[in-house]
Amino acid sequence: MAPLNILIVGCSIAGPALATFLLLSTLPTSEKPRITILERSSALRTQGQNIDIRGVGVTMIRKLGLEAVIRASSTGEEGVRWVTKDNRVWASHPAGNDGELHTPTSGIEIMRGRLADICLKRSKALRDEVEQEGGTGIKYIFGDYLDELDQQEDDDGMQQVHVRFAKSGDRRTYDVVIGADGLHSQTRKMAWGIEGETDRVKRLDMFGAFFSIPPEKTDTTWRRCFHTTGRRLIMLRPDVQSGRTTAFLSVVNAKDRRLAAVAADGSHGPDALAAQKALIKGYFHDAGWESERILREMTAAEDFYYEVVAQVKMDKWSKGRVVLVGDAAYCASPLSGMGATLALYGAYNLAGALTRHPQDPGAAFAEYEERMRAAVGEAQKLVPGQLRIMNPETAWGVWFVDALVRLLVWSRLLNLLFKLKGQKKESVHVEEYGLRELPEWTE
Numbered sequence: 001m002a003p004l005n006i007l008i009v010g011c012s013i014a015g016p017a018l019a020t021f022l023l024l025s026t027l028p029t030s031e032k033p034r035i036t037i038l039e040r041s042s043a044l045r046t047q048g049q050n051i052d053i054r055g056v057g058v059t060m061i062r063k064l065g066l067e068a069v070i071r072a073s074s075t076g077e078e079g080v081r082w083v084t085k086d087n088r089v090w091a092s093h094p095a096g097n098d099g100e101l102h103t104p105t106s107g108i109e110i111m112r113g114r115l116a117d118i119c120l121k122r123s124k125a126l127r128d129e130v131e132q133e134g135g136t137g138i139k140y141i142f143g144d145y146l147d148e149l150d151q152q153e154d155d156d157g158m159q160q161v162h163v164r165f166a167k168s169g170d171r172r173t174y175d176v177v178i179g180a181d182g183l184h185s186q187t188r189k190m191a192w193g194i195e196g197e198t199d200r201v202k203r204l205d206m207f208g209a210f211f212s213i214p215p216e217k218t219d220t221t222w223r224r225c226f227h228t229t230g231r232r233l234i235m236l237r238p239d240v241q242s243g244r245t246t247a248f249l250s251v252v253n254a255k256d257r258r259l260a261a262v263a264a265d266g267s268h269g270p271d272a273l274a275a276q277k278a279l280i281k282g283y284f285h286d287a288g289w290e291s292e293r294i295l296r297e298m299t300a301a302e303d304f305y306y307e308v309v310a311q312v313k314m315d316k317w318s319k320g321r322v323v324l325v326g327d328a329a330y331c332a333s334p335l336s337g338m339g340a341t342l343a344l345y346g347a348y349n350l351a352g353a354l355t356r357h358p359q360d361p362g363a364a365f366a367e368y369e370e371r372m373r374a375a376v377g378e379a380q381k382l383v384p385g386q387l388r389i390m391n392p393e394t395a396w397g398v399w400f401v402d403a404l405v406r407l408l409v410w411s412r413l414l415n416l417l418f419k420l421k422g423q424k425k426e427s428v429h430v431e432e433y434g435l436r437e438l439p440e441w442t443e
């Protein structure tokens with residue numbers, strides 16, 4: 001049987017995890033897929049702050065042999081404290097377990113860049129093994145992207161995907177192209193068409209800046225959350241690994257078009273970063289609490305990352321021989337705390353289905369879709385009006401939310417809400433595809 005020739009677009013969490021799972025199939029080495037991972041950035045992107053691995057995500061990192069290294073790389077966050085402008089704690093909640101309670105701080109918190117680095121190294125270690133056995137393993141291409149994608153049948157009636165690499169100009173043909181290229185996926189736009197993107201990407205009218213700053217005495221191993229008027233929120237979080245404090249500043253606003261404009265696709269250059277920082281400064285200069293310190297440090301922050309908060313919703317995640325995984329297909333937004341978990345679980349189910357149906361990608365995509373729908377639906381659930389209620393406009397609104405959270409914590413009703421949001425067993429079935437078991441990996 002000829003091996004599948006697969007292109008994975010995007011090297012973050014979903015991309016390398018998928019490549020690893022694909023190489024764990026027990027097919028003979030000569031029949032294992034030939035994988036290329038294409039990343040637009042010239043090197044692995046390490047920006048981003050604390051992200052969670054919850055519920056079935058923990059099972060996935062176990063299957064990748066990464067549980068020990070990921071737990072050892074944890075940010076060390078002990079829980080969340082809501083604070084007033086004079087830094088008084090008015091409510092607090094400790095870190096949850098691995099999924100049953102959907103608490104703000106999950107059992108495993110890790111910096112996004114560190115997780116991406118671990119996933120990439122894991123895939124490279126397995127690639128080396130497969131190559132030693134005579135297989136083709138994984139080829140990595142950084143600093144390029146696709147500017148053409150076209151699906152056609154070959155002379156034998158087999159559908160294939162023809163692509164062009166924008167920088168090198170190379171034209172290549174693949175049996176399957178997988179978009180693991182995140183919220184703004186170009187693969188999705190090229191395969192499904194640019195029209196319809198606004199229906200697929202549901203903006204939540206929230207915009208956020210993520211960066212790290214040097215710690216000060218008020219920073220501890222607890223996350224601090226500060227709400228203020230104008231629907232503004234500031235979060236400071238620990239990262240015991242780097243010794244830095246991570247900051248998340250968000251604003252909910254449906255009217256100010258500048259907030260979306262500065263986040264336009266591919267806006268990672270110096271001018272775009274300067275415009276994003278200036279806008280955030282304008283929004284938070286009078287926010288009080290520790291905003292002066294945070295904004296001062298933001299100016300120099302080299303890991304600054306700005307993003308629209310959005311969810312991706314699609315009726316189908318595949319079109320012909322093109323399929324999407326992770327945020328590209330079903331971004332649940334940072335509000336869900338489920339992005340990395342869905343990316344890992346999606347990578348596992350897609351790889352498993354392709355292993356089960358190596359000659360029939362269409363059947364594999366249908367199976368992958370069926371396995372994922374329930375978990376994605378759960379993760380994307382938002383309480384109607386949640387963002388506006390939890391991010392009030394007025395001083396009275398802030399007082400009300402403060403009082404509400406305090407009451408919910410005090411009465412333990414918050415635990416009940418976290419339990420309802422926790423993963424339900426039936427939505428996280430882990431199908432066994434007969435993939436090889438991996439021992440724990442060490443760097």
Ligand SMILES: Cc1cc2nc3c(=O)[nH]c(=O)nc-3n(C[C@H](O)[C@H](O)[C@H](O)COP(=O)(O)OP(=O)(O)OC[C@H]3O[C@@H](n4cnc5c(N)ncnc54)[C@H](O)[C@@H]3O)c2cc1C
Nearest residue numbers: 010012013014040048049145181182186326327334339343
């Ligand atoms: C830089 C960055 C910072 C982030 N920070 C946070 C955070 O602080 N908190 C949070 O909750 N979530 C954050 N996220 C999102 C989080 O990583 C995802 O929700 C989750 O981990 C799922 O990952 P993914 O692999 O599906 O997609 P992503 O992590 O979004 O990765 C997509 C990858 O595809 C690459 N790519 C994009 N377009 C192309 C293209 N045309 N060709 C080739 N490659 C392309 C990107 O450079 C990136 O490496 C961040 C994502 C990125 C890219």
